[in-house]
Amino acid sequence: MLSPMILAQVLLNGLSLSAVYILIALGFTLLFGIMRVVNFAHGSFAMLGGYALYYVYGKYHVPYAVAVPLAAAMVAIASLVLEQFVFRFFYQRMFQSMIGLIGLDLALTFSAVLVWDVYERSIPPAVAGVSRIGGLIIANDRLVVVAIAAAALATFWLFMTRTRYGLAMRAAAEDVEIAETQGIRARTIYRLAFLLASFMAALAGGLYAQIYALSPFMGEQPLLVAFIVVILGGMGSIPGAAIGGLILGFSESILSTFYGASVSAFASFGVVIALLIVRPWGLLGKPE
Amino acid sequence: MSDPITLPRQHVMKGLRIAPGLLGVSLAIVAAVAWPLVFTNPFLLTIGSLVAIYLIASTSLHLVIRMGHISFAHAGMMGIGAYVSADTMMRLSFPFALSVSCAAAASALVGLAIGPIVLRLTGKYFVLVTFLLGEIIRMVFVDWTSLTGGSNGIQAIPPPFAAVASSLGYYYFALGCSLMCMAFCGRILSSEIGRAMDSAKEAEPLAASCGVPIVRLKVVIFTISCGLAGISGALLVHLLRYADPTAFGGLQSLNLVIMNVIGGMGSIYGAIIGTIFLTTLPELLRSYVELQRVIYGIILILVMAAMPGGLVGLVDRLRLITASDRKN
Amino acid sequence: MALLEVTNLGKTFGGLKAVSEVSFGVRAGEILGLIGPNGAGKSTVVNLVSGAYEVTTGTIRFANEEVTSLPAYQRARRGLVRTFQSTAIFGAQSVRENVLRGAHLTNYPGFVPALFGTLEARKRHEAAQALVSEVLRWLDLEGSGDKTAGSLPYGHQKTIGIAIALAAKPKLILLDEPVAGVTAQEAIRIRDTIETVRRSGVTIVVIDHNMRFISGLCDRIVVLHHGQELSQGSPKAVLTDPKVIEAYLGTSHAHALDR
Numbered sequence: 001m002l003s004p005m006i007l008a009q010v011l012l013n014g015l016s017l018s019a020v021y022i023l024i025a026l027g028f029t030l031l032f033g034i035m036r037v038v039n040f041a042h043g044s045f046a047m048l049g050g051y052a053l054y055y056v057y058g059k060y061h062v063p064y065a066v067a068v069p070l071a072a073a074m075v076a077i078a079s080l081v082l083e084q085f086v087f088r089f090f091y092q093r094m095f096q097s098m099i100g101l102i103g104l105d106l107a108l109t110f111s112a113v114l115v116w117d118v119y120e121r122s123i124p125p126a127v128a129g130v131s132r133i134g135g136l137i138i139a140n141d142r143l144v145v146v147a148i149a150a151a152a153l154a155t156f157w158l159f160m161t162r163t164r165y166g167l168a169m170r171a172a173a174e175d176v177e178i179a180e181t182q183g184i185r186a187r188t189i190y191r192l193a194f195l196l197a198s199f200m201a202a203l204a205g206g207l208y209a210q211i212y213a214l215s216p217f218m219g220e221q222p223l224l225v226a227f228i229v230v231i232l233g234g235m236g237s238i239p240g241a242a243i244g245g246l247i248l249g250f251s252e253s254i255l256s257t258f259y260g261a262s263v264s265a266f267a268s269f270g271v272v273i274a275l276l277i278v279r280p281w282g283l284l285g286k287p288e
Numbered sequence: 289m290s291d292p293i294t295l296p297r298q299h300v301m302k303g304l305r306i307a308p309g310l311l312g313v314s315l316a317i318v319a320a321v322a323w324p325l326v327f328t329n330p331f332l333l334t335i336g337s338l339v340a341i342y343l344i345a346s347t348s349l350h351l352v353i354r355m356g357h358i359s360f361a362h363a364g365m366m367g368i369g370a371y372v373s374a375d376t377m378m379r380l381s382f383p384f385a386l387s388v389s390c391a392a393a394a395s396a397l398v399g400l401a402i403g404p405i406v407l408r409l410t411g412k413y414f415v416l417v418t419f420l421l422g423e424i425i426r427m428v429f430v431d432w433t434s435l436t437g438g439s440n441g442i443q444a445i446p447p448p449f450a451a452v453a454s455s456l457g458y459y460y461f462a463l464g465c466s467l468m469c470m471a472f473c474g475r476i477l478s479s480e481i482g483r484a485m486d487s488a489k490e491a492e493p494l495a496a497s498c499g500v501p502i503v504r505l506k507v508v509i510f511t512i513s514c515g516l517a518g519i520s521g522a523l524l525v526h527l528l529r530y531a532d533p534t535a536f537g538g539l540q541s542l543n544l545v546i547m548n549v550i551g552g553m554g555s556i557y558g559a560i561i562g563t564i565f566l567t568t569l570p571e572l573l574r575s576y577v578e579l580q581r582v583i584y585g586i587i588l589i590l591v592m593a594a595m596p597g598g599l600v601g602l603v604d605r606l607r608l609i610t611a612s613d614r615k616n
Numbered sequence: 617m618a619l620l621e622v623t624n625l626g627k628t629f630g631g632l633k634a635v636s637e638v639s640f641g642v643r644a645g646e647i648l649g650l651i652g653p654n655g656a657g658k659s660t661v662v663n664l665v666s667g668a669y670e671v672t673t674g675t676i677r678f679a680n681e682e683v684t685s686l687p688a689y690q691r692a693r694r695g696l697v698r699t700f701q702s703t704a705i706f707g708a709q710s711v712r713e714n715v716l717r718g719a720h721l722t723n724y725p726g727f728v729p730a731l732f733g734t735l736e737a738r739k740r741h742e743a744a745q746a747l748v749s750e751v752l753r754w755l756d757l758e759g760s761g762d763k764t765a766g767s768l769p770y771g772h773q774k775t776i777g778i779a780i781a782l783a784a785k786p787k788l789i790l791l792d793e794p795v796a797g798v799t800a801q802e803a804i805r806i807r808d809t810i811e812t813v814r815r816s817g818v819t820i821v822v823i824d825h826n827m828r829f830i831s832g833l834c835d836r837i838v839v840l841h842h843g844q845e846l847s848q849g850s851p852k853a854v855l856t857d858p859k860v861i862e863a864y865l866g867t868s869h870a871h872a873l874d875r
Contacts, residue, residue: 038412086589086593089593089594090592090593094411094412095411096592096593097592098415099545099546099549099588099592100588100589100591100592100593101589102542102546102585102588103584103585103586103587103588103589103592104585104588104589105585106581106582106584106585106588107581107582107585107586107589108585109581110578110579110581110582110585111578111582113578114578114579114582227416231416235412262427262431265427266424266427269420269423269424270424272416272420273417273420273421273424276409276413276416276417276420277405277406277409277417280409280413475731476731479730479731479733480723480724480725480730480737480741481727481730481731483716483717483720483723484720484724487706487717487720490706490707490708490709491700491703491705491706493668493688493700493703494700494703494704494705494706494780495717495720496667496668496687496688496689496692497666497688497689497692497697497698497699497700497781497784498689498692498697498717498718498719498720498721498780498783498784499689499692499693499720499721499724499784500689500720501687501689501690502687502688502689503687508727
């Protein structure tokens with residue numbers, strides 16, 4: 001039952017899921033940690049990233065390695081408009097942001113339905129086929145997903161730990177005024193955080209759309225994932241998002257392979273509810 | 289009395305209470321009873337019934353929100369009542385009075401079971417837990433096919449009694465139930481129970497020091513609220529003559545919360561205004577479902593960004609402005 | 617015989633021991649002071665005694681009953697009541713409404729009677745209103761009855777907080793920093809209010825960091841330092857206790873107590 005082959009599949013699957021989940025959750029937790037907004041429209045950003053990749057790679061055949069970051073960057077820059085006209089009014093107002101951004105999510109999702117249609121599309125895979133490593137058969141596209149996500153996360157980590165802006169953002173997660181003493185205005189920090197968050201969400205969305213399928217409602221799943229990961233890890237905690245993503249990705253891979261998708265869903269919900277009751281600030285969050 | 293330093297109490301923004309007074313309420317009730325005599329279109333009557341039914345759900349949710357907890361599981365509670373009423377009537381041949389009582393009891397019991405645990409959570413954690421619980425309830429509706437018919441739901445649900453089988457009859461029936469439930473909620477809020485609820489919401493440790501049993505009060509109110517949601521769900525499926533899980537999922541819970549938020553969370557009239565507004569509005573844009581949702585989303589953004597007090601807050605502010613204009 | 621008996625009280629947050637091995641008793645009718653600089657553990661002790669926090673170790677006995685595991689409202693029902701430093705009042709309500717909420721125990725007839733507005737409910741409400749009027753008159757707040765509590769000067773608000781506590785007809789009131797942040801004149805007024813309350817037979821525990829205020833007001837004092845009990849006794853005994861002098865009065869920390 002537990003052959004090395006299946007084990008390898010499960011682990012690789014877990015790794016690729018985790019990678020995508022961490023990407024989504026990081027953006028979500030950044031927005032909460034720094035601006036105190038609960039971005040219910042996060043899934044829509046992922047969905048838009050999926051459509052962007054569909055066009056850039058699927059229709060215009062830009063080489064994959066360029067297409068992926070390009071599509072994500074396009075969505076991120078375009079979404080700055082939303083930052084200016086919507087998000088800005090909800091900073092530091094958590095409750096208003098919840099309802100207002102639900103509205104944004106609805107507007108974006110159903111605008112997508114109007115522009116495109118409800119039917120699912122697919123994005124051609126990056127590379128086809130399988131590789132043979134040490135007697136194991138591994139799907140190539142999963143490897144690519146892991147590689148891309150790893151590259152994005154590494155870049156993010158370098159940015160947050162090595163650059164002045166990154167340090168200012170981490171300080172802003174504690175207290176915006178402290179961050180301003182670094183010489184960077186709050187407005188700049190917010191815009192930067194927003195750009196990073198939407199970039200990662202769009203990137204993850206492109207990968208998601210390749211693994212599953214692309215439709216205007218595609219974003220619901222990533223949104224739910226973002227919530228669960230961030231609750232697990234602690235809202236506002238960046239390392240928490242990483243750990244939460246790993247836990248969810250691997251447990252989903254293991255449980256759904258051996259017990260089916262339903263069990264996996266019930267299990268993750270159940271654990272999250274239990275966690276919220278017993279330790280709501282998650283593994284690495286701060287009790288309030 | 290015009291002390292420049294202190295505001296007269298009734299204009300304080302705390303709850304943005306409006307008190308339309310006995311005259312206003314009576315006029316509204318007369319209008320609600322009389323309009324079908326002029327507009328006899330059965331489609332409009334069905335909308336009227338829907339408004340009445342959702343009023344029960346949203347005003348009962350208001351009780352919970354009044355205590356500072358925003359529940360995203362309320363549609364799930366409606367669903368429990370809906371399926372219990374449908375099953376007991378169709379399989380056990382219960383008369384409606386009994387089946388709807390079972391519906392209320394079932395939802396109330398679930399509320400009583402989860403209440404003591406989840407009501408200890410604050411703010412955003414309570415929102416998240418109830419959201420997930422609502423999802424679990426919906427998944428149970430889909431999976432427990434023997435009782436709920438799964439994703440297909442239950443068809444051919446009979447009306448409560450022959451007399452209310454028509455659109456007009458059901459409208460007056462739903463209106464009557466709705467008025468009773470709303471009066472019940474209103475009575476709770478205006479009584480000493482309401483006073484205790486408000487003090488618990490405004491300054492919980494202080495209220496506890498005055499002897500208010502915080503958790504116990506929250507659980508009682510939550511249980512009652514869930515029971516009323518069960519009644520609402522039962523009335524809904526007997527109107528539509530079918531029950532299916534999508535009507536009782538996260539999206540519908542969200543709608544109920546938005547009805548409260550848009551109307552204004554400080555008073556029961558906010559829930560009422562919000563419900564009427566949000567149940568009738570989609571019907572005006574019936575043919576353009578997607579556009580309707582986009583506009584709905586934009587309205588949410590605008591209201592939350594500009595009018596956190598909701599529509600009731602707007603009314604109150606207008607009254608303040610006109611009142612001070614009159615003084616000058 | 618002690619009205620309030622605190623034995624070996626301890627509270628740990630995560631790894632941090634905020635309070636440990638604190639024991640003291642409060643006799644009926646006396647005013648006890650609880651003093652220490654910020655961070656000494658005073659607020660933690662108050663929160664443990666009132667029921668806002670759960671104890672990690674130790675027991676609390678009130679009126680001959682063990683109350684350690686009772687929630688705050690149950691302690692209030694037995695006569696153990698407190699005031700608060702932040703959110704001391706229901707700011708958006710009138711002064712009268714504030715004190716009426718304090719009178720919850722007199723006012724509230726039970727869920728079903730409240731719902732139906734029975735005769736019992738009405739009688740209780742009248743009794744509560746009478747109680748409110750009495751408390752307002754007693755604390756000289758009658759003039760402000762209809763004013764919004766949150767719009768009144770801070771010193772007034774602190775007095776309203778005491779009025780709310782009195783309306784609960786307590787046996788013992790914990791006053792949490794009753795003069796923090798008030799003007800010198802307001803402090804004198806509040807001090808007089810506390811004396812008035814004591815004269816009515818209510819036992820009082822005052823928490824503060826100002827040694828002058830405490831020693832002028834209290835019969836006995838408990839001094840806390842780093843979460844532990846440093847000294848207790850009459851003001852004179854405590855002020856001349858070498859441990860207290862070493863910790864506070866002899867070093868540059870002296871001013872911390874006098875602020």
